Amino acid sequence: MKRREFLKSVAGGAVACAALPQTAEARENLKPAPQAVGMLFDSTLCIGCKACVSKCKEVNGMPPEIDGDNVTWDSARDLSGKTLNVIKAYKQGSGQTKDALTDGFAFEKRSCMHCVDPGCVSVCPVTAMRRHSVTGIVTHHPDACIGCRTCMTGCPYNVPQFEYDNPFGQIQKCQMCNQKGVSRIDNGQLTGCAEVCPTGATLFGPREELLKEAKRRLAAQAGDELSYPRGNVVKSTGDHAKSAPEYQQHIWGEKEAGGTNVMHISAIPFDKLGMPPLGERSYASISEGVQHTLYNYLALPAVALAGLTAIVRRNTSSQHDASGMDTDLGSDEGADNNGGAS
Ligand code: SF4
Ligand code: SF4
Ligand code: SF4
Numbered sequence: 001m002k003r004r005e006f007l008k009s010v011a012g013g014a015v016a017c018a019a020l021p022q023t024a025e026a027r028e029n030l031k032p033a034p035q036a037v038g039m040l041f042d043s044t045l046c047i048g049c050k051a052c053v054s055k056c057k058e059v060n061g062m063p064p065e066i067d068g069d070n071v072t073w074d075s076a077r078d079l080s081g082k083t084l085n086v087i088k089a090y091k092q093g094s095g096q097t098k099d100a101l102t103d104g105f106a107f108e109k110r111s112c113m114h115c116v117d118p119g120c121v122s123v124c125p126v127t128a129m130r131r132h133s134v135t136g137i138v139t140h141h142p143d144a145c146i147g148c149r150t151c152m153t154g155c156p157y158n159v160p161q162f163e164y165d166n167p168f169g170q171i172q173k174c175q176m177c178n179q180k181g182v183s184r185i186d187n188g189q190l191t192g193c194a195e196v197c198p199t200g201a202t203l204f205g206p207r208e209e210l211l212k213e214a215k216r217r218l219a220a221q222a223g224d225e226l227s228y229p230r231g232n233v234v235k236s237t238g239d240h241a242k243s244a245p246e247y248q249q250h251i252w253g254e255k256e257a258g259g260t261n262v263m264h265i266s267a268i269p270f271d272k273l274g275m276p277p278l279g280e281r282s283y284a285s286i287s288e289g290v291q292h293t294l295y296n297y298l299a300l301p302a303v304a305l306a307g308l309t310a311i312v313r314r315n316t317s318s319q320h321d322a323s324g325m326d327t328d329l330g331s332d333e334g335a336d337n338n339g340g341a342s
Pocket of ligand 3: 052055056057059060084085111112173174175176177191192193194
């Protein structure tokens, strides 16, 4: 192989790369699925009863987690391979007043947010995480999963958990009670947590209707009498009336990281409730933009390699023609190494 030919092949690769479409910028966020369903969690309605945690375990066949020597009840502190839904407490100062920032307390639900543009789906190398094209529900498919745990790194909420204490451990996360074998949504039922929530703090329904309901609540003045549905936002299992708290003017999940189908509202700022600082761009749109950029750069050596392969093939065939011996190819390489072929 001659140096001039090598340089020509590399130059050809560079030209080919320059001709490739440049995708260094992030792609657009995905839009909500056409009939997206989700949940609205209203922290001001949550009384911390954890009925939703128990029901979640029952529906999903999860064992209790006992935290502490003298504890005899399920006391999971966080999401894990055995817990898909957990209620956490905020407490400040004396912690005496519900929904007060100072000397107050509040509750916050942690479970999969069912992102509109899910990072877990984007990073999974074998499409074991999937977003339903109609409902937007994000499910995990153990039959496809290879246990690489990449999804755990792609989630801004640290939701997917691995069963570390199980030799045949799997990734676990809330699947909105609609995974194969449970299928509550497909069967017209509520999610387990929304079904049992006594106050409507966890409310199921179409994402658009939940968003409207959240805006209705945030538009109320503190002290206004408001009617709150339970179970399903469009088919309440029994409204109850209560005076509106002073809500934060923020619907978590309307826009964060591309939006979520599970949204939260609260009287306490979300950073105090442990929500991560997120912009409006989805993780998936950013990471896929970076991946495509890398592919573009990798195209340069790939095209150069293709050029080299073509040269080697051509030389191989001419050497075969001249001598019939593969070993004669070495002489060309030797000439390049000695720098005498240019
Ligand atoms: S069932 Fe409802 S009120 Fe009880 S902890 Fe869960 S979300 Fe809160
Ligand atoms: S919260 Fe995490 S696990 Fe749930 S859909 Fe979003 S990225 Fe996936
Ligand atoms: S939707 Fe189902 S799996 Fe998800 S937190 Fe509620 S009960 Fe648990």
